[in-house]
Amino acid sequence: MENLNIFKSNTPNHRHASKSMRIYTNNHEIQCSCYSESRSFITRKYLQFIPRHSLLSCPRAAMWLSKCGPPRNADEIYQDLLESNFETPQYLASVKQIELDLNRTFPDENYFSNKSKGKEALRRVLLAFSKYDHVLGYVQGMNFIVAALLWHSSEVDAFWLFIGLMEEYELRDIYLPALPGLSKHCQIIQLICLDLLPRLHTHFAEHRIISEMYAAEWCFTLFGSVVPVREMVNILEQFFMKGWSFFYRIVIVLLGCLEEQLLAADDPIEILGQLKICHQSQKEWKSFMAVLDGGKRKLEWSELIERAMNLDLDDDYIKFLHRNFNAETRQFSLRKKHNNV
Structure with a gap:
């Protein structure tokens, strides 16, 4: 620098x-x-x-x-x-x-x-x-x-x-004034949600919920504010390997696990309340993990990561979006087809 x-x-x-x-x-x-x-x-x-x-x-x-x-x-x-x-x-x-x-x-x-x-x-x-x-x-x-x-x-x-x-890994962009990186990542999350979780995307749109409302804190801390430090190795390990593509995958997996509960909620506060994960102890995090698998208490991080890596997500297209994001306009320049990406 x-x-x-x-x-x-x-x-x-x-x-x-x-x-x-x-x-x-x-x-x-x-x-x-x-x-x-x-x-x-x-x-x-x-x-x-x-x-x-x-x-x-x-x-x-x-x-x-x-x-x-x-x-x-x-x-x-x-x-x-x-x-x-x-x-x-x-x-x-x-x-x-x-x-x-x-x-x-x-x-x-x-x-x-x-x-x-x-x-x-x-x-x-x-x-x-x-x-x-x-x-x-x-x-x-x-x-x-x-x-x-x-x-x-x-x-x-x-x-x-x-x-x-x-x-x-372009983490700096999310902290800059006007938060261009946050805007980029949240727009990509919405695009992926539209593709992989269309019902939930429509539900969010009907209640005027944008991804910044629930994913901003996850983005600023790479989930560190919600995942206990002893579990953060799982996030860091995959992020250093896959970059932001892994971050998006985990977000979609979390949304997918909570999809039915979120669809049943008919109020923006109720919807966002289920996505405001917080932790003060290992016990609270384990409780949230139990919520993710419907109370079975059998879900482990290894399974969450496996689900994330098995998502049908085009990593080349993600790179294309990153390259074609205009930080000033906060828009993607997508006129060209993403050939040879």
């Missing part, structure tokens, strides 16, 4: 300070169990004696990072950002909002509560990003995504994974 050239140019002497003078960031501990998955019994026992902060990023996060292409001096740039002084109104506003949102981030998880290592790491990553992209700064919703990344990765890797999502 153009506004970050100052950090990627030749490094001034003060950036070569000794480790003891650098901001200490290696006390963050990954919380996932990915290291022990598919490992032998002896290896799992051995890993129990290794401090979590020494494990760095888990194998999954390492794979995600390979798709983002961080710079070779990633650690140095991150440290420079933490140590740099910013006093712009935009940055100060970001700092204020970050402090407010820290306590709202996965409140049921001890690792992000009070003065925990997780909360401190989350603060540093969000502040560093506010300096990295000082034009955009921090926007509500980013906190859930970064926290979910920290669950699986080192602090530095979480920062660059988030940068990858913002730049390579």
